[in-house]
Amino acid sequence: MNTILLIVIPLLAAFIALVAKKGAPYLLLGAGLFNIVLLFFLDTGFTFIGGFDQAMTSDLLGIALYLDTYAKIALWLVNTLIVVIALLNFKAYKQYGSVLLLSMAGLNGLLLTNDLFNFFVFLEIASIAAYLITVSNRKFTDTFHYIVMGILGGSLFLFGVTILYAMTGSLNMIVIASELETNGQYQDVILPFIFIFIGLGVEVKLLPFNSWVKGVLASSNTFSGPMIASVYAAAMSFAMGRLLTNLLVFEGALLTVVMTLLIIGVVAGDLMAFSTSKTREILLFSSIAQASLIALLFVQGIVIWAVYLIIVNALSKLVMFLVINKATHAIGSDEIKRMKGLFVNNKFVGLMFTLATLSIMGLPLFAGFVIKLNFLTSLASLGQTMVLIIILGASLVESIYFVRLLVRLWYPGEETLDMKYSNPFKFVFAAVALILLVLGTYTTPLYELDDNIDQVSEEVIHG
Amino acid sequence: MIQYAGIALFVFGIYGLFVNRNVIKIIVSINVMEIGLNIFIISIGYVTGSSLAPIVSSTEDLGLVYVDPLPQALVLTAIVIGVGTTAIALVVAKMIHSQYHTFDLDEIEESV
Amino acid sequence: MKKLVGFVVSLALALVIILTLNESALFPAFGEVDLAERISSQYFNLAQFEAVGSANIVTAILAGYRGLDTLGEVTVLFISSIGVAFIMAEQTRKRIELDYKANFMLRTGSRLIVSLILVTSFYIILHGHLSPGGGFPGGTMIASAILLLYLADEEFRSNIRGFKILESLAGTFIVVTGLLGLIFASAFLENFLPSGTIGELVSGGIIPIIYILIGLKVGSEISGIIDHFLSEEETV
Numbered sequence: 148m149n150t151i152l153l154i155v156i157p158l159l160a161a162f163i164a165l166v167a168k169k170g171a172p173y174l175l176l177g178a179g180l181f182n183i184v185l186l187f188f189l190d191t192g193f194t195f196i197g198g199f200d201q202a203m204t205s206d207l208l209g210i211a212l213y214l215d216t217y218a219k220i221a222l223w224l225v226n227t228l229i230v231v232i233a234l235l236n237f238k239a240y241k242q243y244g245s246v247l248l249l250s251m252a253g254l255n256g257l258l259l260t261n262d263l264f265n266f267f268v269f270l271e272i273a274s275i276a277a278y279l280i281t282v283s284n285r286k287f288t289d290t291f292h293y294i295v296m297g298i299l300g301g302s303l304f305l306f307g308v309t310i311l312y313a314m315t316g317s318l319n320m321i322v323i324a325s326e327l328e329t330n331g332q333y334q335d336v337i338l339p340f341i342f343i344f345i346g347l348g349v350e351v352k353l354l355p356f357n358s359w360v361k362g363v364l365a366s367s368n369t370f371s372g373p374m375i376a377s378v379y380a381a382a383m384s385f386a387m388g389r390l391l392t393n394l395l396v397f398e399g400a401l402l403t404v405v406m407t408l409l410i411i412g413v414v415a416g417d418l419m420a421f422s423t424s425k426t427r428e429i430l431l432f433s434s435i436a437q438a439s440l441i442a443l444l445f446v447q448g449i450v451i452w453a454v455y456l457i458i459v460n461a462l463s464k465l466v467m468f469l470v471i472n473k474a475t476h477a478i479g480s481d482e483i484k485r486m487k488g489l490f491v492n493n494k495f496v497g498l499m500f501t502l503a504t505l506s507i508m509g510l511p512l513f514a515g516f517v518i519k520l521n522f523l524t525s526l527a528s529l530g531q532t533m534v535l536i537i538i539l540g541a542s543l544v545e546s547i548y549f550v551r552l553l554v555r556l557w558y559p560g561e562e563t564l565d566m567k568y569s570n571p572f573k574f575v576f577a578a579v580a581l582i583l584l585v586l587g588t589y590t591t592p593l594y595e596l597d598d599n600i601d602q603v604s605e606e607v608i609h610g
Numbered sequence: 611m612i613q614y615a616g617i618a619l620f621v622f623g624i625y626g627l628f629v630n631r632n633v634i635k636i637i638v639s640i641n642v643m644e645i646g647l648n649i650f651i652i653s654i655g656y657v658t659g660s661s662l663a664p665i666v667s668s669t670e671d672l673g674l675v676y677v678d679p680l681p682q683a684l685v686l687t688a689i690v691i692g693v694g695t696t697a698i699a700l701v702v703a704k705m706i707h708s709q710y711h712t713f714d715l716d717e718i719e720e721s722v
Numbered sequence: 723m724k725k726l727v728g729f730v731v732s733l734a735l736a737l738v739i740i741l742t743l744n745e746s747a748l749f750p751a752f753g754e755v756d757l758a759e760r761i762s763s764q765y766f767n768l769a770q771f772e773a774v775g776s777a778n779i780v781t782a783i784l785a786g787y788r789g790l791d792t793l794g795e796v797t798v799l800f801i802s803s804i805g806v807a808f809i810m811a812e813q814t815r816k817r818i819e820l821d822y823k824a825n826f827m828l829r830t831g832s833r834l835i836v837s838l839i840l841v842t843s844f845y846i847i848l849h850g851h852l853s854p855g856g857g858f859p860g861g862t863m864i865a866s867a868i869l870l871l872y873l874a875d876e877e878f879r880s881n882i883r884g885f886k887i888l889e890s891l892a893g894t895f896i897v898v899t900g901l902l903g904l905i906f907a908s909a910f911l912e913n914f915l916p917s918g919t920i921g922e923l924v925s926g927g928i929i930p931i932i933y934i935l936i937g938l939k940v941g942s943e944i945s946g947i948i949d950h951f952l953s954e955e956e957t958v
Contacts, residue, residue: 287705295627299640
């Protein structure tokens with residue numbers, strides 16, 4: 148069993164699905180389940196494509212894939228979420244089977260690869276799949292804006308990679324990092340690092356290029372909303388984390404600039420969520436703020452809590468976007484005042500939504516609280532008190548707007564809303580809420596995994 | 611010289627993205643940007659003093675000085691990816707036209 | 723106002739890039755590249771050269787050393803082709819009416835030229851490992867021949883169903899060749915056929931096979947895209 152099958156089997160299924168159109172959703176479920184099961188049997192370590200030169204030296208000829216605990220967590224999360232979203236939208240969005248297969252192949256490749264140009268190729272595959280997924284909103288000007296931003300980001304990324312190749316002579320992340328350590332001064336690498344960071348930052352929803360998020364997610368549906376806000380957000384954040392820990396090193400003035408950009412992202416996201424009256428916009432601005440926060444944690448080196456924050460965010464946003472988008476589809480608008488009293492007739496769903504929201508806010512008993520506590524203490528121990536205070540302030544604003552949303556949704560308004568959620572939806576909501584509760588109270592797995600990830604990254608950097 | 615040309619084209623394309631409001635012109639600016647980037651990538655592989663393309667006809671010729679083949683392979687891939695994304699952008703532009711009957715983003719914003 | 727901001731930002735970006743790269747100690751000046759510092763020098767190593775067996779080193783990189791990148795690139799074209807068909811699903815019933823009518827010379831001359839273009843494209847695809855060219859330019863030339871047929875005749879529509887089947891089969895066979903490398907040798911896309919003598923048409927292991935499949939795939943994909951752009955919905 149080889150790691151490459153994680154990428155190749157969805158790809159093969161996509162090629163076959165072109166002529167077997169009716170079978171595309173079933174091929175999607177088959178490939179997804181195969182990947183999830185395969186991850187249990189794979190060994191960690193490097194896989195060299197083409198069998199060329201089995202050593203991570205500067206003579207590495209081909210492309211290497213790297214599977215470690217970090218990548219396994221990411222792959223499990225992404226593949227499971229794609230299968231879940233596909234199952235929930237089986238009837239309504241049946242024709243997106245092959246697009247989802249290619250999205251699965253692209254995201255898996257993005258998370259596995261250790262070669263920068265290969266990263267760019269898989270990033271483009273995943274991006275084009277995302278453009279096609281947003282077409283389901285039928286808002287073509289917003290899709291066009293997303294396409295332009297995506298291509299710009301990809302080109303900046305490629306520019307940075309090219310400069311790094313000219314400087315070090317290799318395209319492999321780890322070989323470049325070790326060459327720069329031995330040969331380079333920091334001055335030389337500021338420009339390529341900025342280009343790579345901004346280029347990938349477009350997809351990760353960081354400032355300055357996240358203007359596409361508002362257009363795409365403000366008119367999303369139960370298919371594109373969870374895919375972009377939960378699956379793609381998680382996968383791109385994991386990929387950004389991989390780059391930030393292995394390759395990109397920020398020091399001095401550059402570090403200040405990057406941290407400022409990220410903190411402004413957190414604050415601006417929360418403030419804009421506070422000031423809007425549409426439920427989908429509240430959720431998407433909260434996503435932007437959380438994405439900037441995750442990137443900030445990676446830059447500061449707090450890897451493990453960033454990973455957990457990604458997982459918890461992906462799960463919570465999945466539930467929240469599904470609930471809100473299904474309601475918007477039934478009611479016809481996503482203004483808060485039209486949705487008052489949504490949960491009066493949907494008590495179970497309301498409870499699950501409340502649990503997910505409380506977890507993001509960081510209340511005790513939920514996974515979000517444990518994570519927040521731990522990363523705030525890590526930030527304090529690194530001496531970043533200014534950042535700590537700003538994040539606490541932003542969290543306060545976040546709590547206010549989320550509580551306001553919950554209150555409006557629970558207390559009945561003038562009209563009684565009559566919509567029902569189907570059983571598969573309720574099952575997914577319950578499963579996610581259970582995970583969040585369990586991780587919040589029984590926290591040992593979180594701390595055990597901490598040591599595991601540190602060990603593996605040590606081996607990579609010095610092995 | 612050629613590296614300056616590549617960077618200039620790249621920056622022209624970015625300027626075009628800022629300034630243009632017509633969808634087709636935005637797509638053309640993106641293509642100019644990508645062409646500039648591709649020229650820059652090829653230019654980092656040039657080795658002065660050799661004018662040999664990396665085609666080795668027999669094993670005796672292995673000792674000669676060739677230009678760097680890796681950036682050329684990267685550019686082949688980058689060109690094809692550019693074609694793919696341009697095709698998607700053009701299709702979305704066509705759908706914009708069939709929905710709003712204009713290609714101008716300012717007119718579309720006013721009419722909405 | 724926006725024009726001024728755009729102009730200033732672009733100029734600043736250009737100056738930043740040029741100044742940083744000129745000052746940088748690690749970034750080599752134009753032409754002063756020492757290939758021994760880069761992995762490219764390993765591609766010219768005698769043992770590697772004979773193991774892979776392709777005279778054109780760029781092809782050896784594309785289809786041999788970095789085969790996964792090429793597979794990804796083929797996938798990008800594939801998803802673009804699916805995307806075009808997908809977005810314009812209802813709108814491809816009949817040909818668009820163009821403003822010009824093909825005259826006699828175009829109609830007759832095109833039939834001769836199409837055959838020449840197709841022969842040249844197959845030559846370029848087959849000789850990808852011996853001379854510059856290969857699957858991608860060859861496939862695009864096939865598509866340009868199809869475009870010429872479209873322009874010369876306003877009723878012409880190529881067999882889209884046939885192209886789809888060709889595209890799907892070619893893609894499946896590329897992945898299957900890679901998987902065969904996994905089964906017979908130890909890694910995906912590893913060369914499991916003999917490399918032969920350098921410079922012969924039949925040499926290079928799996929490289930010619932992959933390039934032929936890529937050429938057919940690219941040709942059918944771009945032809946599909948051309949057809950979708952040149953058609954519109956049925957107006958009753």
